[in-house]
Amino acid sequence: MMGQVEETANPHGQTIPVERVQIGARMEKNLVKVLKALAEYFDISLGDLLEGIALHAFEQKHPFSEETLKRIAQLKEVYEMDYDASASHRFIEQTTRKEPS
Numbered sequence: 001m002m003g004q005v006e007e008t009a010n011p012h013g014q015t016i017p018v019e020r021v022q023i024g025a026r027m028e029k030n031l032v033k034v035l036k037a038l039a040e041y042f043d044i045s046l047g048d049l050l051e052g053i054a055l056h057a058f059e060q061k062h063p064f065s066e067e068t069l070k071r072i073a074q075l076k077e078v079y080e081m082d083y084d085a086s087a088s089h090r091f092i093e094q095t096t097r098k099e100p101s
Helices: 029-042 046-058 066-078
Strands: none
Touching: 029 046, 029 066
């Protein structure tokens, strides 16, 4: 995807009209920070980034170039995202407590 856009984007030169919908999705906070920063780096929306990642995953293709993976590693460090894909099935929801007024 990012870094491969020229090769894979719009290979037939045709635009594809789509209807986008809002989704109610919750994700781990630091992961969202990394994704938002990556989208900002490429000057695209978070939705566009997630669409690209999902479409590549559906075809078992790597969405990122080596250069982008290095950038992601930097962003993970900045935003203290200290886990990898193996952690995804071990996440548990953490409730935040409000202090009494």
